[in-house]
Amino acid sequence: MTGTAEFIPQYLGSQDINADADDVTAGARPELMGERRGDPARFAERITSLRFYGTNHAAVALAERARIFTIGSAACDVVVPRDLAGDVAPVHATIERVEGAIRISDQVSRHGLYRRPRSPRVAELLLNAGAVGWVGGCAVMALDPDLEALRLRLAWSVGIDAHLAVDEALAAVVDGVPLALVGARNLDAVALARAIHHAGADRERAFVSCEGTEIPPIEGFTGTLVVDLDRVRRFAASQVATMFAAQCGARVILLANDERGLRRHLDTYTERVRSIALMPLGRRPQELERLLQAIWSDELRTARRVEHLDRRALAGMAAHDWRGNFDELRAMAVRLLAYVEHRSLRRAAQSLGVRHQTLSRHLNRIGVPVVDQADRDLARPLAAPERSRPHRRPDPL
Numbered sequence: 001m002t003g004t005a006e007f008i009p010q011y012l013g014s015q016d017i018n019a020d021a022d023d024v025t026a027g028a029r030p031e032l033m034g035e036r037r038g039d040p041a042r043f044a045e046r047i048t049s050l051r052f053y054g055t056n057h058a059a060v061a062l063a064e065r066a067r068i069f070t071i072g073s074a075a076c077d078v079v080v081p082r083d084l085a086g087d088v089a090p091v092h093a094t095i096e097r098v099e100g101a102i103r104i105s106d107q108v109s110r111h112g113l114y115r116r117p118r119s120p121r122v123a124e125l126l127l128n129a130g131a132v133g134w135v136g137g138c139a140v141m142a143l144d145p146d147l148e149a150l151r152l153r154l155a156w157s158v159g160i161d162a163h164l165a166v167d168e169a170l171a172a173v174v175d176g177v178p179l180a181l182v183g184a185r186n187l188d189a190v191a192l193a194r195a196i197h198h199a200g201a202d203r204e205r206a207f208v209s210c211e212g213t214e215i216p217p218i219e220g221f222t223g224t225l226v227v228d229l230d231r232v233r234r235f236a237a238s239q240v241a242t243m244f245a246a247q248c249g250a251r252v253i254l255l256a257n258d259e260r261g262l263r264r265h266l267d268t269y270t271e272r273v274r275s276i277a278l279m280p281l282g283r284r285p286q287e288l289e290r291l292l293q294a295i296w297s298d299e300l301r302t303a304r305r306v307e308h309l310d311r312r313a314l315a316g317m318a319a320h321d322w323r324g325n326f327d328e329l330r331a332m333a334v335r336l337l338a339y340v341e342h343r344s345l346r347r348a349a350q351s352l353g354v355r356h357q358t359l360s361r362h363l364n365r366i367g368v369p370v371v372d373q374a375d376r377d378l379a380r381p382l383a384a385p386e387r388s389r390p391h392r393r394p395d396p397l
Helices: 008-013 145-158 163-175 191-199 239-245 258-274 285-299 310-320 325-342 345-352 357-364
Strands: 049-052 068-072 093-098 101-106 123-126 132-135 138-143 179-182 207-212 223-228 250-256 274-277
Touching: 008 145, 123 132, 132 250, 138 145, 138 163, 138 179, 145 191, 145 274, 163 223, 163 274, 179 258, 191 207, 191 223, 191 250, 239 258, 250 258, 285 310, 285 325, 345 357
Parallel strands: 179 250, 179 274, 207 223, 223 250
Antiparallel strands: 049 138, 068 093, 093 101, 101 123, 132 138
């Protein structure tokens, strides 16, 4: 199995995320979202797509060699989905690539352009990578290749179907403020912190993960510093103040199991940290198949499909609590793949170097129905058994 530090689940990017219109984030109103300015330091990047912020609609790719586009509810280069187009004109605005950003210019539409909800109407919007602007009542986010990849990584830990939460987390990353990744470490928290570092303007600088009891000096440090608050003994007040100082050259990412850990160390500074909640797998049963497929495809490099497992097996996995989160899922992914590939409990166990009773116990624990007979075919415990043909006596001579 490959290491998880550099793993980005590319498989997730191929999913059809145009879910049902009643998705809880599909109807998210722009009024609930704050202004996002983006990071001017990212001007060297090229805007490659526009995302409908906070919704379950797929991002719209911008043609690589084109410079000017149109956006609206009719036949434009960027067509606003019908459920978001109530305040969008047929040809609402033009989009022009400028210096690594995009400029959106109003085409005398009825509902105009806005930097944020309920702000004065503007004739133009200049969006850097990660910035959000409002086209009528539709919020759009500009993305470059690094932010597209980072969004996949955020969805991996925050929730594939939690579209609004993922977009808000991406906006928090771009804002450049101190971050807190709140949740269990086995939700790939350190790997997510590394992905945030690689997507930022300081990617060429140091990435230091401080998992000991002492915190190195923040003053004078340049790069990304990851601090596990559940392991450090004391976060000195002077260190905390330095983290929020305007001249601080460090991007500090805090790890905490819960909000209480943040308050214990940061006290009054807690409200100035942007928290990103990492969602446990036990609360994401509808995503288990896609997560398992991503591990099979991108980490284990196999063409096998999760559909090879029976519905009863998948239902049992969805009901499991997955307290070990991704650590447990990765371990089970290896066992399940061996079981599917060898089509025999005994041969699968031999390939893993364990007894077949041990493998059977592991699979039963996560709700996958198996039996202890060593040579029982995979299709038998996971699918309906084949009907045996009735014995026919030979005709007498």
